[in-house]
Amino acid sequence: MQHNNQASEHTSKARVQDWHTWQSLAFTTSHIFATIDQQLRKECHISLSDFDVLATLRRHDHNQATMACLTATVVVTLSGLSRSVSRLEQAGLVNKEPSEQDKRSMLITLTNQGQEVLKQAIKIHNCVINREVMAKLSLEQRDQLADIVSSITQE
Template sequence: MAGPTRWLTPEEQAAWRAYLGSTRLLVHALDRQLEADAGLSFTEYETLVRLSEAPGRRLRMRDLAGASAATRSGVTRTVTRLERAGLVRRVECEQDRRGMHAELTDAGAAALAAAAPGHVASVRAHLFDHLDPADVGRLRELFGRIRDGLDVTGEGAQAVPPAA
């Protein structure tokens, strides 16, 4: 038996709701900006960033799914859309013919480079312009601790690299 429920205190409840509300609004604002300015969804942008930061601009599809918040099927759909647009290509894994890599194309790198300044400006306007430097350090420390507590791989921060 799990024992009695540990209900949230009023302060914890307020913090939880503030976190949920701000996270939803932030992701929605970032998604809107990327769609309007670059024709990319937030998920597509994150995928391009992760590929751009990978050795050889290539990641195994399962590793791409593990590095993002998306499911494997979600990553497959995203990569399919990016592939149709010529921004990503699928490449067979040399070590395992059953596996596939997603690889950033030159057109994908160019699209990412074009989208990045507007995205970073949006991140700054919607998040960092509301914080002072001490807040930024504290936010990094707090969310790093939360991330590490949720990391089921045991690989720490390296399991999910940051996306811009």
């Protein structure tokens, strides 16, 4: 019976440790996102969500994508995406027009001004990631982190 109690106690401690690990990961990720968002707003006048839209457009052919495509690839709700695209359009960073292939679809295109803002934003994004994460890890820890993230995201 004592063996079962020890196993149960070990399992409980492991669950508590797992919870603390998860909480730390969530807090750290949230802190990094907030720091990036704050820097982007201050220096580029865009949010982290706006950055995600601009960066996603740049990865597509001809720097453009439909709203449906953006919805599937950016990390934001549909209403959040619509607000972000509207802000970016008003700022002259993207153009929004009906698709020639499907008039029901809206095509979002990164403008030259949007490309310039994105270049600056990428530098800021990378600087924050380096300062808040990479500079605090050894090369071995970076490799371990990459392996861990890869394990989590594999389907």
